[in-house]
Amino acid sequence: MADLETFRSETRDWLEANCPPEMRAPVRDERDVYWGGRNASFKNDAQKAWFEACRDKGYTVPAWPKEYGGAGLSPAEAKVLREEMGAIGARPPLSSFGIWMLGPALLKFGTEEQKVHYLGQIARGEIRWCQGYSEPGSGSDLVSLQTFGEDAGDHWVVNGQKVWTSYADQADWIFCLVRTDKSDKYQGITFMLFDMESDGISTKPILLISGNSPFCETFFDDVKVPKGQFVGEVNRGWDVAKYLLGHEREMISGADGGDRTSAIGAAMARHSNEHAGELDPLLRAELAMFDVDALAYACMGEKFLDEIKVGKAHPAQPNTMKYAGTELNKRRHELMMATGGSRSLEWDSKDTDGGTPARSWLRTKANSIEGGTSEIMLNVISKRILELPGA
Amino acid sequence: MPLYHDDDQAMLADTARQFMAEEGSIAKQLRHWRDRDCKDGFGHGLWEQFAEMGFTGMLVGEDDGGLGMGHVEAGIVLEEIGRNLTPSPFLSSSVLAATALAGGDKAAREKWLPGLISGEHVYTVAIDEGAKHRPQRIAARAEKSGNGFKLSGKKDFVIHGASADMMIVAARTSGDDDDEDGITLFAVPKDAANMSHDSVRLVDSSMATHTIFDGVELDGDAVIGDVDGGRALLDRMLDAGRLGAAAEGVGVAGGAMDMTVDYLKQRKQFGKVIGEFQALQHRAAHLYSEVEIARAAVIKAQQLMDAGSEKASLMASVAKAKVSKTAGLAVREGVQMHGGIGMTDEYDIGLYMKRDRALAEFLGDANYHADRVASLSGY
Ligand SMILES: Cc1cc2nc3c(=O)[nH]c(=O)nc-3n(C[C@H](O)[C@H](O)[C@H](O)COP(=O)(O)OP(=O)(O)OC[C@H]3O[C@@H](n4cnc5c(N)ncnc54)[C@H](O)[C@@H]3O)c2cc1C
Ligand SMILES: Cc1cc2nc3c(=O)[nH]c(=O)nc-3n(C[C@H](O)[C@H](O)[C@H](O)COP(=O)(O)OP(=O)(O)OC[C@H]3O[C@@H](n4cnc5c(N)ncnc54)[C@H](O)[C@@H]3O)c2cc1C
Numbered sequence: 001m002a003d004l005e006t007f008r009s010e011t012r013d014w015l016e017a018n019c020p021p022e023m024r025a026p027v028r029d030e031r032d033v034y035w036g037g038r039n040a041s042f043k044n045d046a047q048k049a050w051f052e053a054c055r056d057k058g059y060t061v062p063a064w065p066k067e068y069g070g071a072g073l074s075p076a077e078a079k080v081l082r083e084e085m086g087a088i089g090a091r092p093p094l095s096s097f098g099i100w101m102l103g104p105a106l107l108k109f110g111t112e113e114q115k116v117h118y119l120g121q122i123a124r125g126e127i128r129w130c131q132g133y134s135e136p137g138s139g140s141d142l143v144s145l146q147t148f149g150e151d152a153g154d155h156w157v158v159n160g161q162k163v164w165t166s167y168a169d170q171a172d173w174i175f176c177l178v179r180t181d182k183s184d185k186y187q188g189i190t191f192m193l194f195d196m197e198s199d200g201i202s203t204k205p206i207l208l209i210s211g212n213s214p215f216c217e218t219f220f221d222d223v224k225v226p227k228g229q230f231v232g233e234v235n236r237g238w239d240v241a242k243y244l245l246g247h248e249r250e251m252i253s254g255a256d257g258g259d260r261t262s263a264i265g266a267a268m269a270r271h272s273n274e275h276a277g278e279l280d281p282l283l284r285a286e287l288a289m290f291d292v293d294a295l296a297y298a299c300m301g302e303k304f305l306d307e308i309k310v311g312k313a314h315p316a317q318p319n320t321m322k323y324a325g326t327e328l329n330k331r332r333h334e335l336m337m338a339t340g341g342s343r344s345l346e347w348d349s350k351d352t353d354g355g356t357p358a359r360s361w362l363r364t365k366a367n368s369i370e371g372g373t374s375e376i377m378l379n380v381i382s383k384r385i386l387e388l389p390g391a
Numbered sequence: 392m393p394l395y396h397d398d399d400q401a402m403l404a405d406t407a408r409q410f411m412a413e414e415g416s417i418a419k420q421l422r423h424w425r426d427r428d429c430k431d432g433f434g435h436g437l438w439e440q441f442a443e444m445g446f447t448g449m450l451v452g453e454d455d456g457g458l459g460m461g462h463v464e465a466g467i468v469l470e471e472i473g474r475n476l477t478p479s480p481f482l483s484s485s486v487l488a489a490t491a492l493a494g495g496d497k498a499a500r501e502k503w504l505p506g507l508i509s510g511e512h513v514y515t516v517a518i519d520e521g522a523k524h525r526p527q528r529i530a531a532r533a534e535k536s537g538n539g540f541k542l543s544g545k546k547d548f549v550i551h552g553a554s555a556d557m558m559i560v561a562a563r564t565s566g567d568d569d570d571e572d573g574i575t576l577f578a579v580p581k582d583a584a585n586m587s588h589d590s591v592r593l594v595d596s597s598m599a600t601h602t603i604f605d606g607v608e609l610d611g612d613a614v615i616g617d618v619d620g621g622r623a624l625l626d627r628m629l630d631a632g633r634l635g636a637a638a639e640g641v642g643v644a645g646g647a648m649d650m651t652v653d654y655l656k657q658r659k660q661f662g663k664v665i666g667e668f669q670a671l672q673h674r675a676a677h678l679y680s681e682v683e684i685a686r687a688a689v690i691k692a693q694q695l696m697d698a699g700s701e702k703a704s705l706m707a708s709v710a711k712a713k714v715s716k717t718a719g720l721a722v723r724e725g726v727q728m729h730g731g732i733g734m735t736d737e738y739d740i741g742l743y744m745k746r747d748r749a750l751a752e753f754l755g756d757a758n759y760h761a762d763r764v765a766s767l768s769g770y
Contacts, residue, residue, distance in 0.1 A: 262768070263705075269770035279770070285758070288765035292757075295706070295764070296688035296713040303394035303687040312395060320680045381679055382672035386652050390667035 007077050011084045018053040022046035024089045028356055029363075030214065033095045036125025038172045051125065054093035061099055061123045064107070068115050069123025075309045097166075098122030098129045100251040102175050105191075105244040109232040118193070130196070131248075132162040132176035132218060133241070139164075140376050142177070143185055143238065147220060149178040149192065156180070156192070158200075158223040164370075168203040168216035171196055175244075178225075181235050191237030194225045210362040211347070211355070248371040249318045253301075253325030263291040264332070268339040276341030283338060290328075290335055297328055316384040323377035326367035333361040392694050394687060400463055406444075407471045414440055415477035417739050424478060425596040431554040432598035433478040441479065442510025450489045450631075455504045457489075461697035462631065466638035466689060473642020476739075476746050478597060480513040482635045483550050488514035490631040491559045491576055494624040495615040502612075503557060503578060512556040516628065517546035517579075517602055524548075524755040526561070526629060528569050531604065533562040533577060540564070540614075542577065542607040548753070552600025553590045556581045559628075560604070564619050574622045576615040583607050595745040630707040633754045634696060637689050637707070640714035640750050644682050644721040647743040651675065651725040658730070671728060678724055685710075685717040705767045712760035715751040722747045 023046055027033060034040070034047055042048040054060050057071060063078040064070025073081060103122055106115055121127045138145040147160025158178055168174070173195055181188030196203075200223040203216040232240040265287035272279045279287075304321055307313035336357055337344045344357040352358070368374040382388045396404055414420075414437060424434055441447050446468050451457020458464075465486055472481060484507060492503055506512030518526055531544025542562055549558065557580050566573030579586065585607045588600040616624040652675055655666030665671055692706035722744040726733040733740050751757065 263764060263770075265765060266768045266770045269765075284765060284770065285761065287770070288761035289712075289757075291764050291768065292709050292712040292716075292761050293684075295709045296684045299394065299687035299691040300684045303690065306393035307395055310393075310395075317683075320683055323676075324680045324684060375673070378673040378676040379669070381676035382666075386672075386675055386679060388652070388655060388666040388672050388675065389664055390669075390672070 004076055004080060008080050008084065011081055014057070015084055015088060015090065018050070018057075019085075019088060019090050020046035020049055023050040023091045023093075025091070026089065027091055028353060029360060030212065032091065034093065034125075035128055035167070035170070036094050036096055037128025037170065038126070039170070040125070040128070050091070051093045055124055058123070060094045060096075060125060061103065061119075064103065064119065064123060068107075068119035070119075079305070094125045096122060096125065096128065097131055097171075097175075098127065101131060101244050101248050102129050102193075104247045105175075105231060105240050108243060109191075109240050114231065127172045128167070128170060130165050130168045130171035130174050130218075132165055132168075132174045134164045135161060136163050140373055142241070143189070145177055145179060145189065147176070147178050148182070149180045149190060149225065151180070152224075154227050156190075156225045156227065158192075158194075158220045158225055160220050162218040162220075164206070164215050165203070165218045166215040166370075168196070168218045169205055174201075174218070175231075177237055177241055184235070186238050187235050189237040189241070190234050191231045191240040192225055193229045193231065194223070198223050198225070200224075208362070209365070210359040212359065212363070245372060246315075246318050249322035249377075252367060252371045253318070253321035253323075263295060265291040268335060271336075272339035272341070275343045276339065279339070283335075287335060287339070290331060294328060294332070297324055300324070314385055316380055319372075319377045319380040320385070322371065323368075323374050323381070326364075327374060329367050330364050333357075333364045337361050392698070394690050394694070396463070396467070396690075400467060403464060404467045404471075407446075407468050408474075410440075410444060411468075411471035411475045411477055415472065415475045415479070417476050417742060421476045421478055421596065421742060430590075430598065432551065432592070432596065433480060437477070438479060438513065439510050441481065441485075442508070446481065447485050447510045448489070448504070448508030450485060450493070451504055451508055452493065455493075455500050456508050457504070462634055462693040463690065463697060465635060466693050469635050469638040470642035470645070473639035473644075473746075473750075474646040476595075476643070476646070476742055480515065480551050480555070482632065482639065483515040483555070484513045486635040487516045487628055487632040488557075488559055491516065491615055491624060491628040492578075494576075494627065495578075498612060499578065499615055506556065513551060513554065514557045514559065515549060515551045515555040516632070517549045517552070517558045517560045518625075518629070518754075519548045520544070520546060522547065524752070524759055526625065527571075529561055529563050529574055530568045531560065531562040533564050533575060533609070535564075536608065539608060539610045540575075540577065542579070542604045542609055544604050546602045546604075549588075549600045549602050550753070551598060552602050553588045553598065558602070559615060561621065561625050571622055573619050574625055575618050576621045576624060576628075577609055577613045578615055579604075579607060579609065579613065583609070593749055595742075595749040597749060626704070629754060630696065630704055633707050633711040633760070634689070634692055636750055636753050637685075637692070637710040637714040640711075640718040640747070641682070641686050641689050643743055643747050643750060644685065644714065644718035647718070647721040647725040647740060647747075648675075648678055648682055650740055650743070651678075651721075651728050654729055665728075674724055674728070678721055681717045681720060685714045688713045705764060708755075708760040708763040708767070711755060712757040712764065715757040715760070718747045719751060719757075 061070040062073045062081050066072040135145050149156035149158045176192050178190050178192050180190040200221040202219045205213045205216050207213045269279050340357050346352045347355040448457035449460045453459035533540040533542045560577045560579050563573050564575040585605045587603050590600050658665050688710045692710040695703040695706050725740045729740050732738050
């Protein structure tokens with residue numbers, strides 16, 4: 001315990017010295033996020049300084065072992081770091097599908113060589129990854145995917161199409177589910193890693209209702225993928241895929257384990273009073289009930305992470321977090337729109353920083369779709385946790 | 392502190408679960424006493440067993456002869472009470488009254504606590520003065536009289552009011568009805584003159600009273616805590632009770648949910664067990680996640696309360712509101728998914744619905760506590 005307290009005060013000092021004031025403000029949206037990668041550029045000096053300080057300390061991936069670019073923190077220390085960063089409102093230094101999704105899968109299924117090579121690059125923000133799971137005919141029913149990798153000796157030749165590939169046009173590499181055996185639905189998928197600059201890959205952006213275009217259709221036309229570039233075993237990529245989805249769901253659910261015991265309705269109420277006039281009592285009641293749900297949900301996030309550490313959590317519990325967390329986040333943004341009144345409708349004004357409330361509101365609708373829909377979460381909970389019968 | 396039970400607490404939970412499932416079961420307690428039209432609404436034999444198990448004095452400090460445990464531990468017992476719908480004075484006596492008495496001076500503690508710990512006596516509290524919980528407003532008055540007080544007024548929704556050996560009454564010793572200050576807590580013994588009860592059986596078969604104080608004469612040593620300065624102690628007692636009600640509510644929700652999920656796995660219609668229908672699966676899964684969230688809120692609030700955190704009141708209200716909503720959902724879905732059989736007295740699911748309604752109302756419903764969350768958060 002004393003050690004943890006020392007760690008806490010050292011962390012506090014380090015953050016004080018290294019986290020620039022500009023990086024202690026809430027992330028407005030994707031404009032404020034640093035994703036790393038070959039073509040990355042920093043929005044400003046503060047973002048660069050903050051990223052580099054964290055990278056050098058291993059704080060882009062604090063809980064990963066040191067030899068793979070992390071800081072080797074214990075779960076308790078990682079929690080302290082999260083809490084201390086939360087206390088000053090520090091932005092994440094690096095956002096990355098490599099950190100949230102591929103990294104954990106590599107830590108579990110990768111070879112030593114893959115770990116040293118890829119994890120280090122992820123930790124240092126050198127390679128930006130995208131996720132090639134969904135296909136036009138395979139969304140919720142992911143295992144029906146058709147993109148095919150044909151054995152050509154020392155490489156596969158991949159043909160097919162992916163869809164909803166977030167940031168495919170900006171990513172350097174893709175982790176991808178490819179069918180390598182047509183005779184077995186589950187045991188005929190291989191989890192491949194390959195360079196987006198390979199010949200035969202093209203991407204086409206898809207515009208979202210938020211007016212932004214963070215994702216693409218991705219086409220593979222006779223793409224050569226060297227045989228060594230797979231994770232786990234050939235034809236057993238579904239195991240890796242499922243494991244990774246668990247992490248993706250946790251990430252989307254926003255379970256950060258922080259001790260969130262403050263209501264957020266107060267900020268929305270203030271906002272309403274400033275811009276839309278005095279808060280009406282029914283809206284106040286909705287905010288209050290939202291706070292009840294949000295504060296209680298934060299407790300579940302904390303409990304879940306505490307239980308994971310000691311192996312007490314049900315393995316399907318991330319589905320509960322994802323379901324409840326994303327539905328709650330949508331409700332939160334509905335309320336933010338309502339408290340903002342007509343001001344929150346503005347799509348391009350300086351006042352709203354380019355329509356941030358409206359665009360964020362629209363973006364959150366994807367929370368209960370991406371990474372598996374709410375309906376799929378409920379299916380998993382009823383089958384794996386409640387053990388209800390049926391297909 | 393991690394948000395799960397430590398080893399000692401997990402052991403207590405096992406013990407409590409087994410004990411309550413055997414001795415506190417619906418068949419042995421709730422139905423048994425209800426069908427005999429028991430005037431106390433609970434079984435004294437079971438209460439003696441509670442004392443033997445050490446439950447009665449859990450929240451009483453060790454210096455006063457209790458076990459000196461915390462709200463997490465009391466909550467463990469309450470959750471099992473909730474799961475089995477066990478009628479007992481645990482919440483009113485061992486949680487509410489015990490918390491109030493802990494704020495009394497040595498003489499008061501010596502006078503009242505031994506009987507509570509031994510299980511010989513049960514106590515209750517008299518707070519509400521209307522059909523809705525509104526402790527901000529207290530109109531019952533205690534006027535100075537000699538070296539004591541004369542208490543007048545009316546209290547409603549006094550659980551076990553007629554059978555309790557002593558009730559702790561919140562009354563006004565100065566100021567106006569809506570004033571923060573001027574509140575004093577009094578210990579009023581069962582045999583006090585000029586006190587009368589109008590006893591009623593509630594929907595969940597428990598017994599409560601409308602109690603009238605018509606110039607009840609009390610000695611100076613009936614005061615628990617400070618004269619005129621009782622609001623803080625009252626709030627502490629109420630928060631302890633709300634947390635207790637929340638813990639019991641999680642048990643009610645969990646019990647109703649388990650019964651329902653079991654039923655979904657057994658009942659066949661259209662040639663399938665009805666648990667195969669996705670329309671029902673999704674509702675069951677949604678209910679499950681709500682129960683998990685409520686459970687987490689309760690243990691968080693209990694830990695904050697035990698740690699003396701300034702956030703404890705806020706989280707007690709979060710827990711009470713969340714549990715009220717969740718248990719309400721659990722019993723409504725439970726009755727509905729049982730189909731026609733859920734409407735019968737013979738099946739237990741309806742008993743959960745009744746208990747939930749009473750618990751939801753006790754010490755503030757979901758709206759009351761959501762409003763308090765907003766106020767405590769500054770909006
Ligand atoms: C913002 C965003 C980012 C994304 N990023 C990526 C990415 O980077 N990489 C990637 O591979 N994919 C990505 N996706 C795709 C995402 O994983 C899929 O959209 C998702 O899995 C749902 O598939 P679908 O869109 O084909 O919907 P469908 O599967 O066609 O579902 C349509 C509706 O039917 C319901 N439904 C389907 N099956 C069932 C069932 N069995 N029971 C009950 N209801 C059912 C669904 O819940 C949904 O409401 C992203 C999606 C979004 C919105
Ligand atoms: C007060 C009362 C009065 C009644 N009076 C009469 C009367 O006068 N005459 C008479 O003949 N009957 C009467 N009934 C019976 C009534 O019609 C049945 O209770 C009703 O049809 C439901 O059947 P069940 O109770 O067997 O429930 P079940 O069919 O077992 O249903 C249990 C649960 O499963 C759900 N469920 C069942 N199948 C599906 C499915 N395919 N998809 C999704 N969900 C499903 C149901 O909606 C329900 O929630 C009465 C019932 C009550 C409660």
